[in-house]
Amino acid sequence: MxxxxxxxxxxxxxxxxxxxxxxxxxPSTVSRILNGTAVVSEEKRKSIDEAIxxxxxxxxxxxxxxxxxxxxxxxxxxxxxxxxxxxxALRGIExxxxxxGYSPLxxxxxxxxxxxxxxxxxxxxxxxxxxxxxxxxxSDQALKATAKHLPIxxxxxxxxxxxxxxxxxxxxxxxxxxxxxxxxxxxxxIAFITGDAAHPxxxxxxxxxxxxxxxxxxxxxxxxxxxxxxxxxxxxxxxEKLLSSRRKFTALFAANDQMAYGAALxxxxxxxxxxxxxxxxxxxxxxxxxxxxxxLSTIHQPAYxxxxxxxxxxxxxxxxxxxxxxxxxxxxxxxxxxxxA
Amino acid sequence: MxxxxxxxxxxxxxxxxxxxxxxxxxPSTVSRILNGTAVVSEEKRKSIDEAIxxxxxxxxxxxxxxxxxxxxxxxxxxxxxxxxxxxxALRGIExxxxxxGYSPLxxxxxxxxxxxxxxxxxxxxxxxxxxxxxxxxxSDQALKATAKHLPIxxxxxxxxxxxxxxxxxxxxxxxxxxxxxxxxxxxxxIAFITGDAAHPxxxxxxxxxxxxxxxxxxxxxxxxxxxxxxxxxxxxxxxEKLLSSRRKFTALFAANDQMAYGAALxxxxxxxxxxxxxxxxxxxxxxxxxxxxxxLSTIHQPAYxxxxxxxxxxxxxxxxxxxxxxxxxxxxxxxxxxxxA
DNA sequence: TTGTAGGCGTTATCAG
DNA sequence: CTGATAACGCCTACAA
Numbered sequence: 001m002x003x004x005x006x007x008x009x010x011x012x013x014x015x016x017x018x019x020x021x022x023x024x025x026x027p028s029t030v031s032r033i034l035n036g037t038a039v040v041s042e043e044k045r046k047s048i049d050e051a052i053x054x055x056x057x058x059x060x061x062x063x064x065x066x067x068x069x070x071x072x073x074x075x076x077x078x079x080x081x082x083x084x085x086x087x088x089a090l091r092g093i094e095x096x097x098x099x100x101g102y103s104p105l106x107x108x109x110x111x112x113x114x115x116x117x118x119x120x121x122x123x124x125x126x127x128x129x130x131x132x133x134x135x136x137x138x139s140d141q142a143l144k145a146t147a148k149h150l151p152i153x154x155x156x157x158x159x160x161x162x163x164x165x166x167x168x169x170x171x172x173x174x175x176x177x178x179x180x181x182x183x184x185x186x187x188x189x190i191a192f193i194t195g196d197a198a199h200p201x202x203x204x205x206x207x208x209x210x211x212x213x214x215x216x217x218x219x220x221x222x223x224x225x226x227x228x229x230x231x232x233x234x235x236x237x238x239x240e241k242l243l244s245s246r247r248k249f250t251a252l253f254a255a256n257d258q259m260a261y262g263a264a265l266x267x268x269x270x271x272x273x274x275x276x277x278x279x280x281x282x283x284x285x286x287x288x289x290x291x292x293x294x295x296l297s298t299i300h301q302p303a304y305x306x307x308x309x310x311x312x313x314x315x316x317x318x319x320x321x322x323x324x325x326x327x328x329x330x331x332x333x334x335x336x337x338x339x340x341a
Numbered sequence: 342m343x344x345x346x347x348x349x350x351x352x353x354x355x356x357x358x359x360x361x362x363x364x365x366x367x368p369s370t371v372s373r374i375l376n377g378t379a380v381v382s383e384e385k386r387k388s389i390d391e392a393i394x395x396x397x398x399x400x401x402x403x404x405x406x407x408x409x410x411x412x413x414x415x416x417x418x419x420x421x422x423x424x425x426x427x428x429x430a431l432r433g434i435e436x437x438x439x440x441x442g443y444s445p446l447x448x449x450x451x452x453x454x455x456x457x458x459x460x461x462x463x464x465x466x467x468x469x470x471x472x473x474x475x476x477x478x479x480s481d482q483a484l485k486a487t488a489k490h491l492p493i494x495x496x497x498x499x500x501x502x503x504x505x506x507x508x509x510x511x512x513x514x515x516x517x518x519x520x521x522x523x524x525x526x527x528x529x530x531i532a533f534i535t536g537d538a539a540h541p542x543x544x545x546x547x548x549x550x551x552x553x554x555x556x557x558x559x560x561x562x563x564x565x566x567x568x569x570x571x572x573x574x575x576x577x578x579x580x581e582k583l584l585s586s587r588r589k590f591t592a593l594f595a596a597n598d599q600m601a602y603g604a605a606l607x608x609x610x611x612x613x614x615x616x617x618x619x620x621x622x623x624x625x626x627x628x629x630x631x632x633x634x635x636x637l638s639t640i641h642q643p644a645y646x647x648x649x650x651x652x653x654x655x656x657x658x659x660x661x662x663x664x665x666x667x668x669x670x671x672x673x674x675x676x677x678x679x680x681x682a
Numbered sequence: 683t684t685g686t687a688g689g690c691g692t693t694a695t696c697a698g
Numbered sequence: 699c700t701g702a703t704a705a706c707g708c709c710t711a712c713a714a
Contacts, residue, residue: 013690013691015690015691015692016691016692016693017691017692025700025701026700026701026702027691027692027693027701027702028693028694028700028701028702028703029699029700029701030692031692031693031694032693032699032700034692034693035693037693037694038699038700039699040699040700041699041700044699044700058462058466059466059691059692060466060468060690060691060692061466061467061468062403062406062407062412062467062468062690062691062692063407063690063691063692063693063706064691064692064693065403065692065706066403066404066407066690066691066692066693066705066706066707066708067691067692067693067694067705067706068692068693068694068706069693069706070693071403073467080432081422081428081431081432081435081447082428082429082431082432083428084425084428084629087422087423087424087425087428088423090422090423091421091422091423091449094422094448094449103446103448103463103467104447105444105446106422106445106447107435107444108432108435121399122444125399125400125401125402126402126403126414126444127401127403232629232632233632236632261629261632261633262632264634265632265633265634265635265636268634268635288425288573288602288629291573291574291577291602291603291606292602292606292634293605293606293609293633293634294606294609295606354706354707356706356707356708357707357708357709358707358708366684366685367684367685367686368685368707368708368709369684369685369686369709369710370683370684370685371708372708372709372710373683373684373709375708376709378709378710379683379684380683381683381684382683382684385683385684400707400708401706401707401708403706403707403708404690404706404707404708404709405707405708405709406690406708407689407690407691407692407706407707407708407709408689408690408707408708408709408710409690409708409709409710410690410709411709
């Protein structure tokens with residue numbers, strides 16, 4: 001005799017109610033074992049598990065969100081979804097959340113506070129359970145206000161408060177390390193290309209540079225400092241200005257790798273060799289830097305790790321615990337773009 | 342008496358019902374003007390608009406999703422959220438969807454069909470209204486099956502069917518153009534580094550290469566072809582092999598920019614200059630290629646535009662129309678890495 | 683044209 | 699331990 005195909009895709013969606021009926025229990029009981037909300041007799045649990053498997057039941061996060069106020073999704077405010085620096089961080093967030101059954105909801109704020117506020121509104125309207133804000137430009141106050149409604153993890157600033165956790169990278173020490181490396185190689189005339197002054201981390205890196213100079217007894221020369229804004233093109237322009245100013249320098253420290261790429265291009269065009277004529281060091285350790293020609297010395301920032309840490313922190317907060325994650329410190333990566341003076 | 346679950350202080354969430362009460366109409370009427378479902382008298386419309394503005398009401402997409410079966414979100418299956426090539430595409434998708442009130446839900450499949458199927462499950466369980474699959478590795482059949490449930494736009498393959506739309510780039514012509522450029526510069530011994538053979542586009546590019554050779558009356562030399570897999574490192578390794586094989590070549594065509602970077606690094610290390618000793622051309626026109634040292638000649642792929650097009654296509658399908666978007670053709674970008682033989 | 687009532691699929695509360 | 703039952707916020711027949 002033929003058996004009817006036990007098909008999970010019968011008419012209509014497979015709901016919790018159908019599971020309950022098949023298992024011969026009430027919907028509440030099914031919900032309970034799904035969420036571990038209460039202890040259920042071993043017997044029923046088994047029949048429910050079977051029914052779930054048989055039907056191929058998958059809980060509907062949308063309904064879940066409406067009813068329980070949880071959506072199992074975390075809003076992630078990034079400044080640009082295609083940033084070479086944040087890319088690995090996003091991947092880290094995705095990996096970490098995924099293993100906990102959560103999904104990230106990425107939005108780009110484009111370094112604009114207004115847009116960032118809008119992003120957060122969108123995310124809240126979608127009822128995300130928590131928020132990760134990567135180097136946001138919103139005021140601390142605004143952040144604290146929304147932290148009253150849902151837990152937030154931020155990077156790129158030091159801030160504390162209920163429902164708020166900050167994960168910050170030590171840019172100052174990074175700037176110090178890079179400069180000290182150059183000094184150790186015998187360089188005395190070290191130029192610097194700054195990042196966007198609006199970014200706190202850019203200023204920290206600069207402070208590391210000046211302090212390292214001071215420590216080494218090297219007079220700070222403002223003429224060797226050129227403004228940039230973290231974009232490749234400004235690194236190139238700054239280097240051009242530096243070169244045309246005729247101010248001598250044997251090493252160049254760019255506040256991030258991207259500007260270092262621009263600097264490298266400019267030096268290349270002027271026929272200057274790296275590192276024979278000019279030593280070059282960046283900051284961030286973008287994945288490409290390993291393959292630049294020549295491979296770029298830089299300060300490593302653990303972007304992927306940062307992503308995982310922000311995600312696990314928000315997960316901890318959601319579980320009612322205080323996050324304990326600590327950012328790894330900066331690390332000097334010596335490749336081929338720096339050499340003895 | 343039962344206590345309400347969420348203690349509804351008057352400062353609770355701003356719901357459609359509250360708007361209705363304030364405006365002195367029924368919830369349905371508010372819903373109607375919100376969705377343009379029916380004609381509403383000018384008078385009520387005005388009072389509703391005012392109430393909405395006054396309360397700062399924002400419809401809850403979660404509830405909307407439950408009730409209406411629409412979540413105003415589009416699932417985007419990407420292979421790696423931090424891919425330098427897809428980054429701009431994701432940005433394009435975000436921009437386009439955003440202007441229509443939709444949000445993208447990004448997931449990474451990591452070039453694994455199993456993982457990709459899982460991604461799609463997650464997306465469907467979250468009730469996305471449509472799907473964008475960027476260069477997926479799922480079978481056409483599987484795609485057609487899910488297209489029965491919700492509209493899909495795919496890239497990187499030619500496929501047709503109900504609820505399915507493909508947006509494909511002409512990789513063959515791209516490969517042709519790159520090779521012809523080299524030939525036009527007088528090169529006769531042109532090496533090639535292939536992409537991952539599992540990618541149809543990689544094979545198309547290769548076919549363009551061989552056809553251009555044939556057209557130019559240049560004998561195909563299998564020894565000048567080295568396998569790669571689109572990663573930087575394999576470009577480097579392939580070039581090393583090429584060099585150590587002692588087979589002469591004056592130009593090198595890498596099937597994508599990333600491998601071209603690897604090739605450039607290898608050549609640099611061996612003391613070979615680009616383009617004086619070897620002309621180098623890539624494929625994709627990653628944003629970095631403009632700033633490589635030297636800036637890389639390549640075939641431009643409009644990634645950002647591709648993103649916008651996939652998004653607008655899915656939006657058109659959602660509106661019940663047949664998408665009409667067409668991918669722009671490949672474009673040769675000549676920079677400094679290629680020169681006369 | 684407008685309102686009423688009944689879901690959508692799940693969770694939380696309360697009574698057994 | 700378990701099962702009704704009432705939300706969650708919105709949409710959509712069905713009436714009026």
